[in-house]
Amino acid sequence: MGPLIDALPFSYTVSVIALGAAVLGLTAGVLGTLAVLRQRTLVGDALAHATLPGVCVAFIATGAKDASTLLVGAGAFGLIGALLVVGLERSGRTRPDAAIGVMLSSFFALGIVLLTYIGSLNQSGQAGLESYLFGQAAGLVERDVTIMAALGLGALAVVAALFRPLKSTLFDADHAAAGGLPIRALEVVMTALLVVAIVIGVRTVGAILMVAMLVVPAAAARQLTGRLAGVLVLAGLIGATVGVTGALLSAQSGLPTGPVIVLVGFLVVLACLLLAPGRGILWRARKLARDRRRLLVEGVLIDLETALHGGPPPTQHELALASGRPRRALRRALGDLERTGALARDGERIYLSESGAASVHAVLERRDLWSAWLEHGWRLELPDAREPDPRDLRASLGDEHADRLRALAAEARA
Amino acid sequence: MSVDEVPVHSGGAPALEVRRLTVSYETRPVLWDVDASFPTGALSAIVGPNGAGKSTLLRAALGLIPADAGQALVQGRPARSALDRVAFVPQRDAVDWDFPITVREVVEMGRYPVRGWLRRLTGEDRAIVDEALERVGMGPFARRQIGRLSGGQRQRVFIARALARQAPVMLLDEPFAGIDARTEATLLDLLRELRAEGRSIVVVHHDLGTVRASFDWALVLNVRAVACGPVGEVIVPQTLRRAYGTDAVNDGAQDGELRWVR
Ligand SMILES: Nc1ncnc2c1ncn2[C@@H]1O[C@H](COP(=O)(O)OP(=O)(O)O)[C@@H](O)[C@H]1O
Ligand SMILES: [Mg+2]
Numbered sequence: 238m239g240p241l242i243d244a245l246p247f248s249y250t251v252s253v254i255a256l257g258a259a260v261l262g263l264t265a266g267v268l269g270t271l272a273v274l275r276q277r278t279l280v281g282d283a284l285a286h287a288t289l290p291g292v293c294v295a296f297i298a299t300g301a302k303d304a305s306t307l308l309v310g311a312g313a314f315g316l317i318g319a320l321l322v323v324g325l326e327r328s329g330r331t332r333p334d335a336a337i338g339v340m341l342s343s344f345f346a347l348g349i350v351l352l353t354y355i356g357s358l359n360q361s362g363q364a365g366l367e368s369y370l371f372g373q374a375a376g377l378v379e380r381d382v383t384i385m386a387a388l389g390l391g392a393l394a395v396v397a398a399l400f401r402p403l404k405s406t407l408f409d410a411d412h413a414a415a416g417g418l419p420i421r422a423l424e425v426v427m428t429a430l431l432v433v434a435i436v437i438g439v440r441t442v443g444a445i446l447m448v449a450m451l452v453v454p455a456a457a458a459r460q461l462t463g464r465l466a467g468v469l470v471l472a473g474l475i476g477a478t479v480g481v482t483g484a485l486l487s488a489q490s491g492l493p494t495g496p497v498i499v500l501v502g503f504l505v506v507l508a509c510l511l512l513a514p515g516r517g518i519l520w521r522a523r524k525l526a527r528d529r530r531r532l533l534v535e536g537v538l539i540d541l542e543t544a545l546h547g548g549p550p551p552t553q554h555e556l557a558l559a560s561g562r563p564r565r566a567l568r569r570a571l572g573d574l575e576r577t578g579a580l581a582r583d584g585e586r587i588y589l590s591e592s593g594a595a596s597v598h599a600v601l602e603r604r605d606l607w608s609a610w611l612e613h614g615w616r617l618e619l620p621d622a623r624e625p626d627p628r629d630l631r632a633s634l635g636d637e638h639a640d641r642l643r644a645l646a647a648e649a650r651a
Numbered sequence: 652m653s654v655d656e657v658p659v660h661s662g663g664a665p666a667l668e669v670r671r672l673t674v675s676y677e678t679r680p681v682l683w684d685v686d687a688s689f690p691t692g693a694l695s696a697i698v699g700p701n702g703a704g705k706s707t708l709l710r711a712a713l714g715l716i717p718a719d720a721g722q723a724l725v726q727g728r729p730a731r732s733a734l735d736r737v738a739f740v741p742q743r744d745a746v747d748w749d750f751p752i753t754v755r756e757v758v759e760m761g762r763y764p765v766r767g768w769l770r771r772l773t774g775e776d777r778a779i780v781d782e783a784l785e786r787v788g789m790g791p792f793a794r795r796q797i798g799r800l801s802g803g804q805r806q807r808v809f810i811a812r813a814l815a816r817q818a819p820v821m822l823l824d825e826p827f828a829g830i831d832a833r834t835e836a837t838l839l840d841l842l843r844e845l846r847a848e849g850r851s852i853v854v855v856h857h858d859l860g861t862v863r864a865s866f867d868w869a870l871v872l873n874v875r876a877v878a879c880g881p882v883g884e885v886i887v888p889q890t891l892r893r894a895y896g897t898d899a900v901n902d903g904a905q906d907g908e909l910r911w912v913r
Contacts, residue, residue, distance in 0.1 A: 274750065329677070402768045405760050408750050412812070415713045415739035416764035459751060463796035468751045615833065619788075 238383050251488060254374045257382040258484035258498075259477040261438040262450065264389035266476025267396060267469050268434035269451025270458070271427050274407045274465075278452050279334060280322055281431055283341035285447035287318030288439045289348030292369050293355060304381040307369075308436050315432035318344055323428075348444070372443030372495030374484040385437045392433045395426065396469070403427065404465050441484065443495035450476065453502035460513035479505055528628075530573070535600045537562070537570035538579065541589060542597045550586035606630050606639060609646035616645055664727025666691045666820045666851030667712065672721035674704070674711045680874065681707045685721070687870045687879045689853050694846045696862040697855045698886070699872035700895050705855045706742055708872065709822050713739060725820055735764065738813035740823040742855075743805060748798040754808050755793040758783055761815030776815075783814040787841065803834030810838060814845075821845065823854045827861075839865055862886060 238256065245252040272281045288311035295310025296302065318340055325336035352366055368376075396403065405413040406423045414420045435447055442450050458471035483498030490497070511519045540560040544551045551559065557567050571587070574580050579593030589597065607627055614625070617638055626633040634642070668688040674681050682704045689695040697705045710716050712723035714731045725733035738761070761783070762776040772780075784790045787807040797805065806826055813821055827835045839861070842852055846867075856862055862869055862882060869885045871877040871894045878890040 274747070276747070398769070401763050404752070404756075405763060405768075408752055408757070408760070409741065409746055411710070411715055411741040411745065412739060412760065414715050415734065415737065415741070416760075416816075417734045418764070418768060459749075463751050464753060464756065465751050 238379050238386070242379065250375075251485065253379055253382055254377050254484050254488050255481050257377040257385060258374060258441060258480035260382065260385045260389045261441055262454070262476035262478065262480025263473045264392055264476075265434045265438050265442075265447075265450040265480075266454030266458075266472035266474070267393060268430045269476070270455040270469055270472045271396070271403065271407065272431050272451055273455040273459075275424075275427065277431075278448060279337045279341075280319070280428070281435065281451045282448035283322055283337045283344070284315045284318050284432055285435045285439060285444050285451075286341045286348070287314045287344035288312075288435060288447075289369055289444040290314055290344055290351050291317075292366060292439075293348060293351035296355060296366060297351070302366075304377070304440050305384050307366075308384075308440065311369075311439055312432060312436045314344070315435055316429070319428045319432060345444070368443070368493075369440060370443050370445055371493040372439075372441050372446065372498070374441050374494040375488055377441065381440075388433055389437055392430050393473075395430060399423070399426065400466070407465075441480075441494055442498055443493070446495040446499045449499040449502055450480070453479065453499070453506055457502075457506045457509040460509040460516050475505060530569075531628075533566055534570045534573050536560075537567060538574065538593070538597050538600060541587065541593075542601075545588055550583060550588040552585040553587065556587065603628075603630065605646070606642060609642050610634075613642060613645040613649065617641060663691060664724065665689055666693075666695075666726060667730075667822070667853055668724040668727075669708065669712055670722050670724070672708070672711060672723065673719045674707055674716065675719055680719075682711065683874050685872070685876045687872075687876050689851065689870070690868060691726070691851050692846065692849055693851060693867040694842060694865065695851075695853045695868040695870070696866045696882075697853065697870045697872055698857065698859060698862055698894075699877075703873045703894070705872055706824050709739070709824055709853075709855065713737065713822070736818050736820055738816035738818040738821045740809050740813045740821070740826055742824040742828075743809065748805070750797065752797055753793065754789060754795050754797060754800070755780065755784070757797055757808050758811045758815050761812040765816065779817065780811075780815050783811040786814060787811045788837065801831075803830035806830050806834065806838065810841070819850055821850060821852045823852070825855050825857070827856060827858065835861075859886060859891070 238253075241256060242249065242252040245255060247255060269278075269281065272278055291310040291312070291314025292307045293310075294314070295307045298310075299306055301307070322337055322340050325331060325340065326333045331339070352370075355366060365373075402413070402418055402423055405416070405418060406420045410420050431451070434451065438450050439447050454472035454476035455468065457475050458468045461471055462468055479502045480498060483501040484494055486492075486501070487494040487497040509517065511517050514520055537556075537560070540556060540562070541551070544556060544559050553567065553571065557564050560567070562570075571580065574593065577592075577596075579590055579596055581588050581590040581593070607630055610625055610630055617634075619634075619638065631639040665688040669685055672682055672685040685704075685708065687708075697708065699705055707716070711718045712725075712730055713734065714723075723730040725736050728736075730737070758780045759772060759776070762772055762780060766772055766776055781790070784793055787810050789804065789807050789811060792800065792804065792808075797808065800808065810823070810826065813823070826838065830838075842854070843865070846852055854866070856866075863886050866882050868880065869882050870879040871885055871890050873894040877894045878885045
């Protein structure tokens, strides 16, 4: 760790905190993704809460207050919690979410009782175990970070080595098992990895909010990519970034680390949900608005062509009456057409420029082709499952099929 | 298709055979003492009402759920040790369609057990994956996330994954449920092609009309095996009445076709 710490542009203490937060964010991001994809995030929450009594028991048993000893207790209780959750679920007596809820609250209650008991012992230097509730980045020492990093790298190495079996089990457990994969064992491995991530993070983030570090990076990363490898890598990077930012902010401000990290994470998820290309809410809204506008403009173009066909060039007012479109929409569409040079004007009266006439022609052809597809498409007997795009059928079908489609339509008309 | 066209091989073990199979969830038996066999090189169907245990039969045969009694054989060998000869297409209802995976990656999963789960795929595997995608007409969609497909396209992808497995026996659970007619026709043609290549195919299917018209062999199941044999002998009013209950099936008096009322 030494050289890494020296390389960072911070004081020694801050560098240790930053490194620790990076390690915890990275591992929680990657290993949390596995839980999210199994739809087991609540289990992560229960296991995080189960570590609290573990920390207390370790303290009572050994009297030690260094993080590494206490985390052994946390890990042990995390595993016990995992066994109990699975056992209660398998018993078939309760629904999984109820089983998880029971475990989560019971372990946490036990933790609070033990914390209070330890507080009442009134020993000198009684370890400030309360920081395991909301997390504390300050006070991380280099030795803790080294151990965290070793555990984290080990866990990430397991994920890398088992990538294909894990991917298969996560996506379709039945198919994976039919291919001979021991999916029960892999599920155990994934749960154990989850415990590792929690143990690494619980001191800094706290038992109550640890689940956020497991879920937030996965949720954000999923918005940005549609491939598992990409989600894992991005979740790791996002987790590390969020962890470091939150830990440094909290160390500076004196606020508890867990809530600060989680709030930073929330901002990242929010940004991804809104803005992610192809998936983000705002991104989609913008695309939808653009598509609607294009349809409107095409419609007005055809209205104009129809009016010109039937008589002298219309005024904007006449066009509005003839087409029955709201005036505002019409004005906008005409504005767009004006800008692309599709219109020509003669005083009040509007007609089509040469390029406007060409666009009308193209639009009409596209529409004809689309209705031909709807009516005769099945007769093409396309060799594959391709999906025609109504905006540009010719491109999605290919020229050959498009021409055959036109021929079929013409034949049917004759 | 008439009975004597059924490609039942006189010698050699059946593609899939279950003997005295009993499976229960909790204590309720879902399959009871089921004997059935599906011949090599045939297109076979498993039919029966909802909840008859059709999915359970396939899953128990593959060892995905424990059986109380009985055994399953694939090409004469215990199924658990012959998994490399079987390609399985599970029912699609349990799949998380938002899962971050592309069409191509799904099909590649068919190669993992062949190549070894921890190995990288080779150029040969990639060629096989390409071919499987082409065969189900999903080549143009290889890079698309699986959730952005229609129901029929998803089923094509799952069948491509089974093709990539290159196994002699294929088991498909309700592959035609909830897909469009064109896709169903295309996929049925594909299954016939595969049969012509000598593969043995067992399909859980709910449309008795299609089974009569296109399949060679059928198991009629409702907890017990009601009948198992060539379609012409098995998909008949008596057995269907026993499997589905009396009012579910009418004999079409005029055209001799079975009318199937849900
Ligand atoms: N995991 C399960 N636990 C308990 N009962 C189940 C489970 N899976 C299926 N069953 C029950 O077993 C019976 C057979 O189910 P299944 O094999 O899926 O029928 P099919 O595929 O013929 O519709 C049904 O009554 C169903 O409710
Ligand atoms: Mg079923």
